[in-house]
Amino acid sequence: MSREFLLPDLGEGLTEAEIVAWLVAPGDTIAIDQAVVEVESAKSIVELPSPYGGVVASLFGEPGQVIHAGQVLLTVTDATDDASAGVVDVPDAAATVVAVEGSGAVLVGYGTTESTRPARKVAAGRFGTPRAADAPAPAASTPPVAVALAERPAEVAASVSAAIDSSSTVDPIRHSPVVSPIVRRLARENGFDASALAGSGHDGLVLRSDVEEHIRALTAPAVAVDVAVEVAVDVGIATPPSTVDAASADIRIPITGLRKVVSQRLTTSRREIPEATIWLDVDATALFTARDQLLAATDERFSVTALIARFVVAGLRRYPVLNSSVDTASQEILQHGAINLGIAAQTSRGLMVPVIHRAHAMSTRQLRDALAALVAQSPDGTFSPSALTGGTFTLNNFGSLGVDGSAAIINHPEAAILGIGRMIERPWVVEHALAVRTVVELSMVFDHRVCDGGTAAGFLTYVAGCIENPVSLLADL
Incomplete structure (x- = not known):
């Protein structure tokens, strides 16, 4: 009996995915919940387990091909049926561990028979070395x-x-x-x-x-x-x-996957949100001093971004309306109780905003560790879907890109975003005299439907005050 494994619903409204790599080949014997294909959605790269066990009869789609939810990924036949028909020679020992009932699993780790899933063979894995006969022959391109x-x-x-x-x-x-x-x-x-x-x-x-x-x-x-x-x-x-001049030839780059989702979200933000931008130059010299004092006192390193994230969380507690979103259907401002801090990150997959959930309940040390974990994952963009949802406010350190400021686009459906520019030494007036200080520009973009300029300016100057005098935060702890 042949069974069809369809591309499941990947959640978060995602209806399509791109095949990255097949982890099995026709004729392979698989068990329930064994990973069979690696796909890339707009959110992340995941391995999909088969809800059926048996022998892989056929694969549908090639690496790089976009498939939609409900389309057939592969077909699986009963191992005993195939063996009796002389299609595939399956040893009895292997046949005894192959189940044919569906588990209903959607993603790796969500199946009901995890213990039956065998370890992936190195030779058939994504980084394995296939046999010469099994190696896919790339399409020959004649120069x-x-x-x-x-x-x-x-x-x-x-x-x-x-x-x-x-x-x-x-x-x-x-x-x-x-x-x-x-x-x-x-x-x-x-x-x-x-x-x-x-x-x-x-x-x-x-x-x-x-x-x-x-x-x-x-x-x-x-x-x-x-x-x-x-x-x-x-x-x-x-x-x-x-x-033909190859250097001057036009190149068409399809807008798919993550780029498509980012494009849609940013377009929605520009279309729906009446945003306003304010900015402020801040003397961050004392912030670096506080960072060095923390290192000396605790023998632990705290990044400047982690400390500013701590100030942002405190500022949102003081100005909670900025931790909101607008429900256009009911014409209401939804003020969120939890602060889920999004951190804009440039990855190999493009701009992504992983989220530190319940940042308001974290200590400075916990917030630092959570931020460091996101930074470690940023180069490859290997964030789970849950890590990319639920944000209520975004912090964007575009100073790492070498720029001073930016009129950023709000991460819809949030109500505000705070940008941190590069920190450089500049001439600064201190007690009526010029001095060399480390200065940073903060850029604040907010939804004018949620609040007026006074609230946004109050939040921005509060964060700026914490940067200029970190000890002032002690009053709010």
């Missing part, structure tokens, strides 16, 4: 120069082939680890599989620089054409002029 000169004399063809082959580093048998979906997509868009490259990262990890370097090598046809022209001149053959 334009080779096509154009295919019927030319042997001297020209040999020169062109030598020029092209000298820059090729793709090995169809190789299966290097590729963590970043951006790197995989960039390689696919240029006609090759990133895992076929020799990665320069740790343990052979393929980096974006490796893919970009190979793309540059692929665009070396211009060099090959020059070689071919030189040989053609030598043998007295006329060659047509090159009509």
